[in-house]
Amino acid sequence: METFEWGWLIVLYLFFxxxxxxxxxxxxxxxxxxxxxxxxxIARWGAYLAPFPIIxxxxxxxxxxxxxxxxxxxxLTIQPTSPMSIGSWILMxxxxxxxxxALLWIPADTQERFFSQKRLKRWKxxxxxxxxxxxxxxxxxxxxxxxxxxxxxxxxxxxILLGAIPARPFWNTPMLAQLFLFxxxxxxxxxxxxxxxxxxKHALTGxxxxxxxxxxxxxxxxxxxLIIVPFLLHAYLATASIKDxxxxxxxxxxxxxxxxVVVLGGLLIPLLVEIYEIxxxxxxxxxxxxxxxxxxxxxxxxxxxxxxxxxxxxGGQVSSFDPKVAILGLGMP
Amino acid sequence: MRQTNxxxxxxxxxxxxxxxxxxxxGCVVACRAENQVPLPISRxxxxxxxxxxxxxFLGMTFEPAACNHCEDPPCERVCPTGATYRSPDGIxxxxxxxxxxxxxxxxxxxxxxxxxxxxxxxxxxxxFCLHRLPDGRDPACVETCMGHARHFGDILDPNSEVARxxxxxxxxVKKKEAGTKPSFYYVY
Numbered sequence: 001m002e003t004f005e006w007g008w009l010i011v012l013y014l015f016f017x018x019x020x021x022x023x024x025x026x027x028x029x030x031x032x033x034x035x036x037x038x039x040x041x042i043a044r045w046g047a048y049l050a051p052f053p054i055i056x057x058x059x060x061x062x063x064x065x066x067x068x069x070x071x072x073x074x075x076l077t078i079q080p081t082s083p084m085s086i087g088s089w090i091l092m093x094x095x096x097x098x099x100x101x102a103l104l105w106i107p108a109d110t111q112e113r114f115f116s117q118k119r120l121k122r123w124k125x126x127x128x129x130x131x132x133x134x135x136x137x138x139x140x141x142x143x144x145x146x147x148x149x150x151x152x153x154x155x156x157x158x159x160i161l162l163g164a165i166p167a168r169p170f171w172n173t174p175m176l177a178q179l180f181l182f183x184x185x186x187x188x189x190x191x192x193x194x195x196x197x198x199x200x201k202h203a204l205t206g207x208x209x210x211x212x213x214x215x216x217x218x219x220x221x222x223x224x225x226l227i228i229v230p231f232l233l234h235a236y237l238a239t240a241s242i243k244d245x246x247x248x249x250x251x252x253x254x255x256x257x258x259x260x261v262v263v264l265g266g267l268l269i270p271l272l273v274e275i276y277e278i279x280x281x282x283x284x285x286x287x288x289x290x291x292x293x294x295x296x297x298x299x300x301x302x303x304x305x306x307x308x309x310x311x312x313x314x315g316g317q318v319s320s321f322d323p324k325v326a327i328l329g330l331g332m333p
Numbered sequence: 334m335r336q337t338n339x340x341x342x343x344x345x346x347x348x349x350x351x352x353x354x355x356x357x358x359g360c361v362v363a364c365r366a367e368n369q370v371p372l373p374i375s376r377x378x379x380x381x382x383x384x385x386x387x388x389x390f391l392g393m394t395f396e397p398a399a400c401n402h403c404e405d406p407p408c409e410r411v412c413p414t415g416a417t418y419r420s421p422d423g424i425x426x427x428x429x430x431x432x433x434x435x436x437x438x439x440x441x442x443x444x445x446x447x448x449x450x451x452x453x454x455x456x457x458x459x460x461f462c463l464h465r466l467p468d469g470r471d472p473a474c475v476e477t478c479m480g481h482a483r484h485f486g487d488i489l490d491p492n493s494e495v496a497r498x499x500x501x502x503x504x505x506v507k508k509k510e511a512g513t514k515p516s517f518y519y520v521y
Contacts, residue, residue, distance in 0.1 A: 064435075067429075067434030070430075070434070073414040074413055076414070083411070165440055321508050321511060
């Protein structure tokens with residue numbers, strides 16, 4: 001291709017989709033594992049965060065269409081062979097659920113105060129059941145667990161969207177969906193790490209929260225590495241067009257971004273930082289406390305996730321069945 | 334929309350005789366004029382094979398190309414609104430009332446046969462000059478072809494020129510490995 005049909009906006013959208021999905025996933029996991037007192041901060045901030053990237057991302061997506069007035073057509077049909085069609089419906093379900101989930105985490109007294117306004121007073125009776133502590137907790141748990149399938153579906157679909165196109169060999173591997181899934185959930189976790197690092201005061205619960213977040217992020221980073229290795233192997237051992245597309249990140253224009261920013265800066269360094277912070281917990285009750293390291297590792301993961309999407313969205317469009325194009329290595333935008 | 338083999342009455346196809354194409358680009362100009370395609374995009378183009386052989390025995394072929402009107406079009410597969418469809422006689426078309434302009438089809442096409450028309454805000458692609466077919470006229474590129482390299486017709490009709498050419502010569506299609514089953518054949 002001579003031009004890049006999908007540009008920065010799609011990169012941002014795929015990134016935001018992953019962050020939103022990850023935040024919802026972490027929030028759900030926290031309330032699922034928590035016993036009512038533990039992990040509350042994660043569950044709350046994850047739930048607050050989740051809808052925003054998704055809504056911004058969906059807005060970007062519609063803005064990027066060049067016939068945006070027709071976008072409602074997405075929701076008049078289901079095209080089973082189109083990842084974008086399935087994805088739109090998943091995205092809609094996710095947006096709805098994540099907004100409701102975020103609203104459920106608004107403290108009961110704030111909700112009560114809201115409905116005590118003069119104009120809304122007559123509605124108060126209809127909503128009172130909602131902030132009964134037991135109901136609210138049950139709803140939070142239900143929506144938290146509902147987040148698992150929804151967020152996995154959103155994060156997975158962002159990868160399938162690209163991977164489903166045989167014409168772009170750099171994308172067309174079964175590993176891409178998993179890579180985007182783990183990377184998406186990982187960036188969401190990182191966003192929650194950054195967000196909650198400012199709310200943590202308490203040493204004990206704070207350490208528990210941090211342990212959950214770090215354990216998850218370390219796990220996800222390892223999974224990402226475990227996908228990148230077979231991705232490279234598979235591509236190297238595959239047909240000529242796929243093998244040639246690998247040149248994009250092995251000597252081609254995206255080499256430095258991929259190895260320097262994505263792999264080293266976005267995976268290996270945060271992995272080491274997070275392990276350094278958490279390893280004292282093996283022997284003691286506390287971990288290394290450093291807000292700077294926490295925020296730094298979180299931001300590195302986020303930057304790495306964004307760059308990963310950049311490399312794949314732009315690099316994939318250069319790759320083609322016709323190996324000549326990839327060898328010539330049309331430059332970056 | 335898509336019909337299985339046997340049910341379809343017609344399947345329009347294009348056959349290009351490569352030895353008769355001398356790269357005059359008349360088809361490219363005719364298409365632009367007929368369909369009012371704005372620069373810099375084009376619905377069809379000519380690919381050059383590059384020099385072959387060894388002096389003094391040199392050769393070069395020109396391969397006119399456009400939408401291949403595949404039997405299994407990847408663009409139709411990925412279209413999220415069903416705007417891209419395959420007509421009963423095998424022409425891949427875009428229904429602009431349904432198109433949202435996501436450009437997924439452009440990326441999915443192995444032949445890079447689609448492009449964005451920014452003037453009319455539509456996806457531009459070859460239609461086999463659909464508007465001329467009811468009058469029994471050939472597409473503009475075929476009509477204008479000076480070397481008579483291009484042939485157009487119903488490949489399911491054994492008496493048609495395209496069916497005859499495909500049966501008698503040794504046709505090939507572009508990027509067969511993409512599994513798209515094109516209706517755009519090349520013969521020498």
